[in-house]
Amino acid sequence: MGIKEEGAEGEFEVKHLFGSLVGIVARLRSPEGCPWDRKQTISDAARYLLEETYEVLDAVDNGDPDGLKEELGDLLFQILFISRLAEEEKKFDMASVIKAVSEKMVRRHPHVFGDKKVLSVEDVKRNWDDIKRHVENKEPGQRSCIDGIPLSMPALMRAQKIAEKAARVGFDWEDVRGVLQKVDEETEELKRAIAAGSREQVEEELGDLLFVLVNLGRFSGVDAEAALRASIRKFEGRFSFIERKLASKGRSPAEASLAEMDALWNEAKKSDE
Numbered sequence: 001m002g003i004k005e006e007g008a009e010g011e012f013e014v015k016h017l018f019g020s021l022v023g024i025v026a027r028l029r030s031p032e033g034c035p036w037d038r039k040q041t042i043s044d045a046a047r048y049l050l051e052e053t054y055e056v057l058d059a060v061d062n063g064d065p066d067g068l069k070e071e072l073g074d075l076l077f078q079i080l081f082i083s084r085l086a087e088e089e090k091k092f093d094m095a096s097v098i099k100a101v102s103e104k105m106v107r108r109h110p111h112v113f114g115d116k117k118v119l120s121v122e123d124v125k126r127n128w129d130d131i132k133r134h135v136e137n138k139e140p141g142q143r144s145c146i147d148g149i150p151l152s153m154p155a156l157m158r159a160q161k162i163a164e165k166a167a168r169v170g171f172d173w174e175d176v177r178g179v180l181q182k183v184d185e186e187t188e189e190l191k192r193a194i195a196a197g198s199r200e201q202v203e204e205e206l207g208d209l210l211f212v213l214v215n216l217g218r219f220s221g222v223d224a225e226a227a228l229r230a231s232i233r234k235f236e237g238r239f240s241f242i243e244r245k246l247a248s249k250g251r252s253p254a255e256a257s258l259a260e261m262d263a264l265w266n267e268a269k270k271s272d273e
Helices: 007-029 035-039 042-061 065-088 094-107 121-135 155-168 176-196 199-219 224-247 258-272
Strands: none
Touching: 007 035, 007 065, 042 065, 042 224, 065 094, 155 199, 155 224, 176 199, 199 224, 224 258
8 A cells, every 4th residue: 555656666765755754853843953843833833734735736726746746745744743743742643644544545445445336436425425424423423414614614615515515415406507597696686785885785695696606616517716716817917917018118007097907908818818
């Protein structure tokens, strides 16, 4: 079950390098180590873990293999660092982390490591959920089938996860036409809230519309979080184009008219095509 690169020799190198990195973390936390690293707590490190995770996603989105390699290394370091802090607090150690996840992956893939037969990806997902619920007893205290999704997860991602769980028990539209009708319905309700001038109503209706749009993405096989990240990157690129064009004339966006910026925006759009 070890990670292999070019056979046993590559596997040995991975183990050696992994052990070396574990040693680096231990040295940083030792009395002879780094004063800053020695001050960190699990809560401190958890914040950096989230930051490094987003940097990994940026590298993936940018299609940058060298950047991805670097960011995965940073993320791995944070995982090892947190594990070291837990070991110092006598909670668990890295060996137990690796052992637990190895056993879990084997247990949840009986179609790979056992004799379970699957016919589709949906079969795999159903088996995964069944094993979590009935074998691992993962959700004994949950009162709802949509419980268990982290509150700290980005809102669009969390919305999609909740909708997926509800859909698995049959609470869903029959087809994408039903979702599109709901988009139209929520759009009209948002328009009425805007006309009424109620900030609270606008916030509620905007949230409802966003949630339905997440479901529209789900029905279309699109990840809402990834779609929004892509649109943000596109906006950033086009707005930067506007800034560069204006700067070449010794001006800034604040000094330009909306019509002028719209024209440059359209120029940026053409350059994207």
